[in-house]
Amino acid sequence: MTNRYRSFFWPAILILVGVFALLVNAGLVPAERLDRLVDLWPLILIVIGLELVVRRAVKGPIAEIAAALVVLLAIVGSAAYVALGPAIPTGTQTLDESAKLGNLDKAGVRVDVGAANIMMQGSNSLGGNLFKAHIEYSGRKPDVGLDTSTGEVHISQSNTSGFFFQNRRFILSLQLNASVPWKIAVNSGASSDTFDLSSLHVSSIDVNTGASHETINVGTPSGTVPITINGGALTVNAHRPHGVAASVAVSGGAVNLSFDGHQSHAVGTLNAQSGDYDSATDRYQLRINGGACNVTVDQNLTES
DSSP states (O other): OOOOOOOOOHHHHHHHHHHHHHHHHHHHOOOOGGGGGGGGGHHHHHHHHHHHHHHHOOOTTHHHHHHHHHHHHHHHHHHHHHHHHHHOOOEEEEEEEEOOTOOOOEEEEEOOOSEEEEEEEEEETTEEEEEEEEEESSSSSOEEEEETTTEEEEOOOOOOHHHHHHHEEEEEEEEEETTSOEEEEEEOOOOEEEEEESOOOEEEEEEEEEEEEEEEEEOOOOOOOEEEEEEESSEEEEEEETTTTTEEEEEEEEEEEEEETEEEEEEEEEEOOOOEEEEEEEESEEEESSSEEEEEEEEEOOOO
């Protein structure tokens, strides 16, 4: 007689989803509470593991009953967690954060979020503050912190199930004290970002994103400053001061590059650099990798 393994887990998932659909439609459970289901993903591993242990330790009808009880308890616990726990706030919230410069002589900022709109700029009017952040968001409250030992500012919003149930909003306006050099890193989903860093001493910029539009305005570099952007469909506009050396390497599927007014197109990789790049000690080095890339690298010609 063969012993066939039959898991109750996936039928239980269908039951749980159906139950909550009914409760939401009946108005008994707010739809925003469904976001809390994502917190329970480790429960999938636990329930499957317990089912396997029970079925190997106990044979016959008792094993079926024990496995069913494991799944039933998981359903009841999940339902209680979602229905009775605190709901994630709905609507748009705002958050303002800052931190003191102290004795820091260098700083960095790392932003880890999903879909976002980010405005980052250097400022000479922050006084004793290292940064000031204003965030408009929906969903969970973002985390904003400073590691005083390294000078790194970390801004993040934990991932939720918003892409299943509702649109998320995350708009960050961040001012950075221009009296110290900055290392900048952004990890985001689909985004539209503006980096107005002409008054800032930047040591590096690293952007990892999805489909995005990036506008980067930088000032006079010190040494070789790398700017790296990785993503899907990318539109990048990078502006540097007049006379500053730069190189750019763009790789992906369909690539369009405008470098100081010279247009080029390719499938694969395009490279360009200013005539004085090899001899320059202060310069920008851009590396852009994506699917479809439209890239413009030019000089600001507004100076007299």
